[in-house]
Amino acid sequence: MKKIFLLFFVFLLSVSSVISQVNFDDYFYSKSLRIDYNLVGNNVKTEVYLVDLKQETFWGGSQKNLVDKFNYGEYRVMVYDSAYGKLIYSRGYTSLFQEWRATAEAKYLSRSYYETVLIPYPKNAVRIVIQARNKELIFEDKFTFNVDPRDYLIIKDNSLPITTKKIFYSGDPKQKLDVVIIPEGYSKDDLEKMNRDAEKFASTMFGCSPYKENKDNFNIWLVQAISQESGVDIPHQNIWKNTVLNSHFYTFRIDRYLMTTDIKSLRDLAGLVPYDQIVIIVNSEKYGGGGVYNYYSMYTADNRYMDYVAVHEFGHAFACLADEYYDSEVAVEDYINLKVEPYEPNITTLVDFDKKWKNLVDKNTPIPTPPEKQYWDKVGVFEGGSYVAKGIFRPMYDCTMKSIKYDSFCRVCYKALDDMIKFYSE
Numbered sequence: 001m002k003k004i005f006l007l008f009f010v011f012l013l014s015v016s017s018v019i020s021q022v023n024f025d026d027y028f029y030s031k032s033l034r035i036d037y038n039l040v041g042n043n044v045k046t047e048v049y050l051v052d053l054k055q056e057t058f059w060g061g062s063q064k065n066l067v068d069k070f071n072y073g074e075y076r077v078m079v080y081d082s083a084y085g086k087l088i089y090s091r092g093y094t095s096l097f098q099e100w101r102a103t104a105e106a107k108y109l110s111r112s113y114y115e116t117v118l119i120p121y122p123k124n125a126v127r128i129v130i131q132a133r134n135k136e137l138i139f140e141d142k143f144t145f146n147v148d149p150r151d152y153l154i155i156k157d158n159s160l161p162i163t164t165k166k167i168f169y170s171g172d173p174k175q176k177l178d179v180v181i182i183p184e185g186y187s188k189d190d191l192e193k194m195n196r197d198a199e200k201f202a203s204t205m206f207g208c209s210p211y212k213e214n215k216d217n218f219n220i221w222l223v224q225a226i227s228q229e230s231g232v233d234i235p236h237q238n239i240w241k242n243t244v245l246n247s248h249f250y251t252f253r254i255d256r257y258l259m260t261t262d263i264k265s266l267r268d269l270a271g272l273v274p275y276d277q278i279v280i281i282v283n284s285e286k287y288g289g290g291g292v293y294n295y296y297s298m299y300t301a302d303n304r305y306m307d308y309v310a311v312h313e314f315g316h317a318f319a320c321l322a323d324e325y326y327d328s329e330v331a332v333e334d335y336i337n338l339k340v341e342p343y344e345p346n347i348t349t350l351v352d353f354d355k356k357w358k359n360l361v362d363k364n365t366p367i368p369t370p371p372e373k374q375y376w377d378k379v380g381v382f383e384g385g386s387y388v389a390k391g392i393f394r395p396m397y398d399c400t401m402k403s404i405k406y407d408s409f410c411r412v413c414y415k416a417l418d419d420m421i422k423f424y425s426e
Contacts, residue, residue, distance in 0.1 A: 032120060055154050058173070060274030064426050074094045074098040077091055077128065099252070103333065113261060113263075116263055126146070128146075163224045167201075177218050181280075183225055184280050185230055197281050205220075217421055221275065223269050231284055254330065257331070281298070297318070315417065321401050323385070325384075336387075350381070350393060379396055
């Protein structure tokens, strides 16, 4: 028996050793390879078509945590060393395309969305696989291709004549969570306001937990991109503005949903600095915004709820937090498969609750948890969330991911955010 345990222990050490050998400097340069592609399809199919490869100057991501441990997102990029077939990088993410696929329009119309994903720039040939989840949330290969990093057709133009600025800087990007701010709808006359709004974003973030406890793990950058006109498109009011990102309200015909599909322009601007997360600040007072995991988050600068919207949408984009409300107008239909456990950390169908926050629920708290006042301040399993009133459960009665409340993340969302900060800043 002792011999069996010893052999098992040696096996674990060998596995740990293999994982630890994914050393950044062995496989990558400290710059990025941007993969541009199109997602094409409708509510029943998704196809991937490669567009371009581009070398970017910076790699803002972690140089320690190269393989994704969270298993979040609708898509995943997997990078394998061609010589030995070893997984050397992976990251989950989501796209606005995936949300569109759940709209009524996708039942009778196909669309194409321009997309990008970044990986650290490989030193040697690699095999790249882009995966998408099926209805059972299992990842399936959608597109596989080989890349020789010495290929002379990889684009190397990074010459946008735009000034960048450090809003908050605490140290080397490879050990920090780097957030880049892209301004939308700020004309040349709005430059001073742009800088004030960027500073206000920093103070908003660091006034909210868990960001204020982790302030020294952040860098915040501003790309001072100038639009031809001030403001943003509001199609329902026939307001159209010439802006750097072509953003608009009424995404999927929801008035408050403010997004952009001009991902190429967005990534071109973001690539001027090292970054992990993109935040778009829109020069408008209308309530709205949006956030998609490892894609971007955005909000309007002059709305009275900007502090709440900024951290709420960043929660989507950064830690894959799901909306916990279920009684607001949305465009998606049948968005959640109630027969499987969702991957978002703050909702559950109870199909596999052991993988979620079950360890945080007191033994005297019933599961599901009734919405009675005696349980409002406790971690439980409260029904309703992710746009669904029945069959989906959230961790606490209320949270910044549910209601218009700034600096009010529940314990489960706090932990998810804190875990992600540490993942990027180790």
